[in-house]
Amino acid sequence: MKKIAIPFVVLLMFLISSCYYDKAELIYNQNVACDTSNVKYSTVVAPILNTNCNGCHGGNAAMGAGIILDNYASTKVYIDNRRLINSILQNGTASNMPKGGGKLDACTIRKINSWINKGALNN
Numbered sequence: 721m722k723k724i725a726i727p728f729v730v731l732l733m734f735l736i737s738s739c740y741y742d743k744a745e746l747i748y749n750q751n752v753a754c755d756t757s758n759v760k761y762s763t764v765v766a767p768i769l770n771t772n773c774n775g776c777h778g779g780n781a782a783m784g785a786g787i788i789l790d791n792y793a794s795t796k797v798y799i800d801n802r803r804l805i806n807s808i809l810q811n812g813t814a815s816n817m818p819k820g821g822g823k824l825d826a827c828t829i830r831k832i833n834s835w836i837n838k839g840a841l842n843n
């Protein structure tokens with residue numbers, strides 16, 4: 721009996737602690753690691769677009785259906801008509817972006833949303 725019980729208890733402890741770890745990770749990612757306090761166009765938003773979007777939507781790229789997201793003025797058009805945020809939220813009201821790729825991670829989307837909510841300034 722004892723021989724079976726000890727590994728069982730160890731396994732149970734491992735399972736419980738791994739569940740706890742997952743939860744802590746989730747909370748950490750959502751509340752602590754995502755800093756949306758100082759999101760600027762030049763330092764945060766433009767680099768996100770350059771990395772994830774401008775392979776298709778850059779001025780010299782021919783794959784973005786004429787939608788240019790590598791400068792503020794042109795990006796602002798798609799901010800104001802809500803197409804950009806709807807496309808990355810993948811909420812069914814615009815084409816899902818990035819096209820052919822996965823959804824941007826939650827923190828990246830929150831950063832862009834925070835910038836938009838503060839007026840989408842050219843800062």
Ligand code: HEC
Nearest residue numbers: 772773776783784785787798803804807814815817818819
């Ligand atoms: C692989 C190429 C590709 C990538 C990467 C890509 N797009 Fe697009 N995007 C397109 C094409 C093609 C269209 C137009 C056709 C369509 O709607 O599918 C488009 C359309 C759009 C539209 C208009 C959607 C609508 O319904 O009016 C927006 C806004 C947009 N993209 C934003 C983005 C953003 C933001 C990213 C990065 C997070 C991104 N795209 C990444 C190719 C791309």
